[in-house]
Amino acid sequence: MQQPHKYLVDGVVTDVNSMPNGYNSRGFLYADGFFETMRIIEGKIPLLDLHFGRITDSLAAYKLNSPDSLHQPELESSILKFAASVGLENYGRVRMTIYRSGNGKYLPQTNTASWLATIERPVTDKFELNEKGLSIGIFEEFSKTVDKFSNFKNLHCQISIQASIFAQEKKFSDVLVLNSDREIIESTYSNVFLVKDGALYTPKLSAGPVGGVMRAAVINLAIELGVKVYECNLHAQELLKADEVFLTNAVSGIKWVASFRTKRYFNNTANTLLKAFNARI
Numbered sequence: 001m002q003q004p005h006k007y008l009v010d011g012v013v014t015d016v017n018s019m020p021n022g023y024n025s026r027g028f029l030y031a032d033g034f035f036e037t038m039r040i041i042e043g044k045i046p047l048l049d050l051h052f053g054r055i056t057d058s059l060a061a062y063k064l065n066s067p068d069s070l071h072q073p074e075l076e077s078s079i080l081k082f083a084a085s086v087g088l089e090n091y092g093r094v095r096m097t098i099y100r101s102g103n104g105k106y107l108p109q110t111n112t113a114s115w116l117a118t119i120e121r122p123v124t125d126k127f128e129l130n131e132k133g134l135s136i137g138i139f140e141e142f143s144k145t146v147d148k149f150s151n152f153k154n155l156h157c158q159i160s161i162q163a164s165i166f167a168q169e170k171k172f173s174d175v176l177v178l179n180s181d182r183e184i185i186e187s188t189y190s191n192v193f194l195v196k197d198g199a200l201y202t203p204k205l206s207a208g209p210v211g212g213v214m215r216a217a218v219i220n221l222a223i224e225l226g227v228k229v230y231e232c233n234l235h236a237q238e239l240l241k242a243d244e245v246f247l248t249n250a251v252s253g254i255k256w257v258a259s260f261r262t263k264r265y266f267n268n269t270a271n272t273l274l275k276a277f278n279a280r281i
Contacts, residue, residue, distance in 0.1 A: 004086035004087075004088070004119065004120075006082070006085060006086050007019060007116055007117065007118060008078060008079065008082040008116065008117035008118075008119075009114075009115075009116050009117075010067065010069050010114055010115060010116075011068075011069030011074060011075070011078040012078075013078075013081065013082050013085050022116075024103075025099055025101075025114075026099055026100045026101070026102070026103075026104070026108065027097060027099030027100075027155060030106070031154070031155040031156040032062070032099055032100045032108070032155070033062065033064075033097065033098050033099030033100060033113075033154075033155050034058045034062065034098055034152050034153050034154050034155060035095060035096060035097045035098065035153050035155060036051055036054065036055055036058075036095070036096045036098070036153060037093065037094065037095045037096075037153070037249075037250060037251050038051050038079075038093075038094050038096075038213075038250055038251075039091075039092070039093060039094070039122065039127075039250060039251055040079075040080070040083050040088065040089070040090070040091060040092040040093075040094065041090075041091060041125070041126055041127075041281060042090060042091075043080070043089055043090050044281075045076060045079065045080070045094075046250075046281045047213050047214070047217055047250060048072070048076060049072075050213040050216055050217065051213055051250070052072045052075065054152070054153075054211060054213060055070065055075075055096075055098070057151075057152070057211075058098070058152045058153075059098070059113060061148055061149055061152060062100070062149075063111055064098070064100055064111055064112070064113040065111050065112050065113060066113060067112060067113060067114070069115070070098070070113060070115065079094055079117065082094075082117065082119060083119055086119060088119055088120075088121060090125075091121065091122060091125045092119045092120065092121065092122065093119065093120050093121070093122040093251055094117055094118070094119050095117065095118050095119075096115055096116070096117045097115060097116050097117075097155070098113055098114075098115040099113070099114060099115070099155070100112070100113065100114075101113065101114035122251070126278060127252070127253030127254070127274060127277065127278055128253070128274075129253075129254060129255075129256060129267065129270060129271055129274050130255050130256060132258070133256050133257055133258020133259065133265065133267065134173035134174055134247070134255055134256070134257045134258060134259075135171075135172050135173050135257075135258060135259045135260075136172055136173060136174050136175060136176060136187070136245070136257050136259070136260050137166075137167065137170055137172045137175045137176070137260070137261075138175060138176050138178065138184070138236060139159075139162075139163040139166050139167070139175040139176065139177055139178070139188075140178065141162065141166065142158075142159050142162060142163075143159075143177075143178045143179055143180045143182070144159050144177055144178070144179050144180070144185060144208050145179075145180060145208075146179050146180065146206070146207065146208035150208040150209070150210075151205055151208075151209070151210060151211035152210065152211070153210055159177060160177070160188045160189060163175050163177055163187075163188045164188045164189075167188065173257075174187045174188055174189070174190070174247065175187065175188060176192060179207055179208040181207075181233075182235070183203065183207050183233050183234060183235060184203060184234040184235060184236065184238075184239070185203045185207050185208045185209040185234075186203065186209040186210060187247050189249060190212070190247035190248055190249040190252070190255070191203075191209055191210065191212040191214065191215035191247065191248045191249065192209075192234075192245065192246075192247055192248075193218065193245070193246050193247075193248065194234065194238060194239065194242040194244070194245055195242060195243050195244035195245070195246075195269045195270075196238075196241060196242050196243055197243070198227065198228070198269075199227065199228040199229070199230060200218075200219075200222050200227060200228070200229045200230065200269070201229075201230045201232055201234065201238065201242075202215065202219070202229070202230075202231055202232075202234075203231070203232070203233070203234050204231040204232055204233070205231070207233060212248060212249060212250070213249075213250040214248040214249050214250045214253065214254070215248055217277065218248055218254070218273060218277075219231075221273060221276055221277055221280075222273065225272075225273075225276060227269075239260050239263065240260070240261070240263050242263075242265065243265065243266060243269075244256065244257075244265050244266050244267060244268065244269050244270060245257035245260065245265050246267070246269070246270040253274060253277070254270050254273060254274045254277070255270075256270040256271070
């Protein structure tokens with residue numbers, strides 16, 4: 001993906017030569033912030049209400065004050081104008097990095113949030129189910145600590161980085177991450193769902209997964225379609241009993257898993273849910 005040489009800084013489209021010095025920001029120095037990724041599809045931002053809700057909850061958890069540019073109408077307008085300024089008004093992948101502005105050491109001098117957004121052309125123009133199923137493993141070298149930040153997309157994401165390196169070394173498409181109780185909570189970059197006897201199972205938020213926007217959308221859609229959904233504790237043995245496994249995030253949509261160890265999976269439910277989701281956006 002090629003990224004245009006423009007940025008959206010606190011709601012203002014900014015040329016690369018006019019960028020503020022990021023090396024002095026608290027986001028870089030202290031990982032004092034979080035990020036949000038979203039898609040633009042046919043000139044609209046799918047699930048914007050859910051994205052904005054997670055941004056609002058993240059701001060509260062980090063004790064950050066929201067500037068006017070992070071209010072939902074202003075945010076939507078500035079992102080779409082930004083996309084149009086680089087010729088990606090119809091289809092784009094946007095990443096927002098939101099961090100505490102100002103100086104200070106561990107004690108900040110202000111609690112006002114600043115933010116920066118980048119945009120690039122996605123691989124596909126819409127959410128599509130992967131033709132080849134993913135192969136997954138389990139990452140056990142580190143576990144994720146469950147705390148009040150666990151459900152957010154925090155800038156400090158070393159576990160996902162190390163898990164991604166492990167997946168590459170072992171030639172997995174992705175790997176599942178555990179919490180300190182050795183429960184499966186998510187993959188390196190997605191939420192995880194199991195299908196068993198027609199019902200969906202996904203790790204509960206109190207176990208520590210990111211509170212994914214697509215996770216919430218899939219749960220709501222499944223309930224609307226009359227599918228039972230259970231938010232619960234999951235372990236490796238449940239993977240071996242499942243009929244299907246799929247991963248979700250707001251950029252890729254739904255990705256079905258073909259294999260875990262010797263187990264092989266179908267993709268009927270993943271396909272049905274993604275078709276229903278695309279019909280609604």
